Amino acid sequence: MIPVSTTIALASARTEVASFLEALIQVYTLCIIAYILLSLVQSAGMRVPYNAVTSAIFKFFNDAVEPYLAFFRRFIPPLGPFDLSPIVAILLLQIVGGIVVSLVRG
Structure with missing residues (x-):
């Protein structure tokens, strides 16, 4: 029998x-958003090009x-200038992450 202190x-x-x-x-979700x-700032030309x-x-x-995003870009083609793969990637990360956290938490 397992002692109570070990179980706790x-x-x-x-x-x-x-x-x-x-x-x-x-944190990874925030990294994707950042x-x-x-990327939007860079594509708009507002970035200093040679700043280290x-x-x-x-x-x-x-x-x-x-x-991580490249995996989704293989299956989700862009709709004109819009890339929907980050939205799907964040959504899937949140769903699968929530399931894994629930399973670990018990």
């Missing part, structure tokens, strides 16, 4: 892991978000 510790660990996953999903906004700081920030978001 395991329940606390599951809650902490679920909270961490939930925060990670929210990447979309930076803005280039590094854009490269970070590009490296972090683009592989």
